[in-house]
Amino acid sequence: MNITLDFRNGNLGYPGVDRLRDAIGRMGPDGELTIMVNSNDAHETDMLVEELQRQGFDYQPKGSAGNIYNIIARRHLLH
Secondary structure, X not given: OEEEEEOOOOOOOHHHHHHHHHHHHHOOOOOXXXXXXXXXXXXXXXXXXXXXXXXXXXXXXXXXXXXXXXXXXXXXOOO
16 A cells, blocks of 8 residues: 655644554555655654654655655565
């Protein structure tokens, strides 16, 4: 299951971490998570990234030509 969390309204911080945890709980082992924030708020994603790391996710930040900053995350798979 692929899930997109849209934080362009600025609800980062603890409410954002709660939404992220809820989404992670709904994901399957092969799911992908996309987190969208305004480019101006990209520096405020530390708590979300820390939660991804705690939950065992690999992630890749991706900017865009517009005003959206994305974080693409997948579960870290052991080989």
